Amino acid sequence: MLPATVTVDPAFVVGPVRRRTFGSFVEHLGRCVYTGIHDPEHPSADADGFRGDVVELTRELGVSTVRYPGGNFVSGYRWEDGIGPVEERPRRLDLAWHSTEPNLVGVDEFMRWAAKAGVEPMMAVNLGTRGVQEALDLLEYCNVPGGTAWSDLRRANGAQDPYRVTMWCLGNEMDGPWQIGAKTAAEYGRLAAETARAMRMIDPDLELVVCGSSNSAMPTFGAWEHTVLTEAYEHVDHVSAHAYYYETDGDLASFLASAVDMDHFIDSVAATADAVRAAGKHSKRTNISFDEWNVWYQQRAESRPPSGDDWPIAPVLLEDRYNVADAVVVGNLLISLLRHTDRVHAASQAQLVNVIAPIMTEPGGRSWKQTIFHPFALTSRHATGDVLRLAIDSPVTETARFGEVPVLDAVATHDPDTGEVVLLATNRSVTDAVTLDVDLRGFGALRLLEALTLSNPDHTWTATADDDTSVAPRTNTSAKTADDRAYAELPPVSWTIIRLGRA
Template structure:
């Protein structure tokens, strides 16, 4: 059995817990929209065709923001096709996912769904096949009260008041050769700067996200950020980061250590942004929007789009079934996002429903929670106040991909108002439990309010529509406080939460 110690103190703070860290993503991809959030024939569907059970689980998940409408989809999207009377809308080919987009759900429908789900919208504009003018038209439609062409069109379509969307993504993954209209960093950086400058002429208060690299494995990673920010630094607030991880060739140890790459990603992008800041003699800092992250098994059959003359509506795509080990990695990714809260100001798990998602649905039928639902929901619910800077002393084990990696990883938050301290921890060992010893001398007089652990002797267990409750976070009865220290035993391949309160 391993042992690991964590020291924390209220004086050592990374930054605030940001509610936007717990964002999600709805793309017109597979069954995320159609038979996902929108399923008019479902028994729980409302007058707009939105599934009430999906809205209920979205709220339970604790989602704060939702990025829309893509993703790769946005780079060929004509938003005007999906506004106005539904019966007059025209289906279009979606080249990104070789599907047909029926345009039954568009900006107005999504905004009504966002209001019902209680989430902040994060809108993306098409800078693949389109440019400055089309972005301005969409912004006018969404944010201008009235008296102009597109604003009055929105009012005629039933939305009298403007949506006042604050966060906007300037395209998506423009570094990727798979992206419709992909560009060199110089081409994209200039287009993003021109678009941002013009959008601020309509609404100076926007928060704009410029495209960073689609992954740390991209050959242009680092240089892409430098060139794009050199062109656009003065005009944007965030640069995006995207990362997906998956177990390769059965290498579970490396998979569980995936967050080593995520931390490196954040550190590298932040360093590059700060270098551009210094070179351009800027005072403001550009922060990171980690607006796509998750586990994604890209080599599985369900990740292959249709082909040839087959252009279906809402095909089964990217419908990964997640196991316990996947949930541990997702919980660890949330740990990384929190401990980097000084630079990561927004994040979006990709995606919300059916597509590499924590929520799964049957068309017209059942709904269930995947394993990854639980660490996200508990972290979103209980992380509050400030993120503390931890000193972690942990044994290490060897991984093929990342070398020696700490067995234990953790983050902690402190809510000064309530006094609560919450520790989120993962045991990345494949076989050995870890006895976690947390030094609470900076927080005397604490007791365990709640301690839960997600694990299973079979780390490959997956939730299904028939059984999504056999493996849930369970009370960890080993968690005890004595002499201003809390100790708990964490089983191998596990994610845990220790919530402490004043006696």
């Protein structure tokens, strides 16, 4: 047993828990849309062809926002192809994923699905093959009540009321050489600033996300954000961050410490944004939209798109099957996002269904929860109020990638209205359990409401359509409270949620 102590005090507030932290992502990629959220032949499908079982799982997952329609897909997307009578919509080549896009689902269908699922839409505009005018056309279609060409066309297509979309992404990963219409930082920064300025002429209250570097390993990282924000700082509200993690060469210890990299990534982007703020003498602060994050095994065969003359509709792509260790890492990444709630104002786990996703479906058949579903759903459901800054005293473990890292990582939330305190904790040790001692004296007497732990002696266990419940979070019977303290034993490779309430 490795001893670790945590001190939690209501006075040390990082910032509010932001509902937009629990966002997701739906891209026209693989089976995310077609046979994912949309499957007209499914027994649960509604009049719009949307699967009712997926809508219910989306609600259970606790998703707040959904980014749409991409991703790499958006950089070649003509949004007009996806409106009007379905039978008249063209099929197009999707160059991003070497597929055929049938345009059976477009803006109007997605907005109806978002309403059914109870999520806030977060739209992305194409700044790869298109530009300012096309972004303005889409904004007019979505947000203007009527009386103009595009808004009246929306009304003719069945949506009398405007969608009033607030959050907009100005392109996607525009420094990536894989991106259709990839640009230099100066080229993109100028285009993003021009697009943002024009969009605000229609609606000054929009929240706009400018593209950060595609990931922190890019040679452009840091310098890209500085150049882009120098051009666009006054016109945008957030800069995007994207990161994916996976276990390499059996290095489980480094994989379990992935949140160390996310912490550093967030701190670096925030520092760069603040440097531009200082140099430009700007009064406002630009924050972070971490609008792509997850575990993704990018080198596996299922991540390779078709090639040659094969341009299928909704091929099986990026359908990672997640194990217990993957779920522990996802839980720890959520801890990192919450810990940075002062700067991370939105986030989107990529993606929602089938494609590197917490929800899986069979075409016309069953749906089930992957292991990563559980830490996301429980965190979204129970993390409310304020995020608290913790004092953690933890033993360390050695990793090949990050050196020595704390075995225990944790964050806590406190809801002043209900008095509930929620502690989220990860044991990163591959071999040893942790004895957790939590000092709660700043709250007065608290009682244990619930303690759940996700772990398994076989950390490679994966869920299937036949069995997605054998390794779900279970009651941690070691958890208890006494004398203004809480105690629990955390098994190796585990994620735990402990809920405490007023005595």
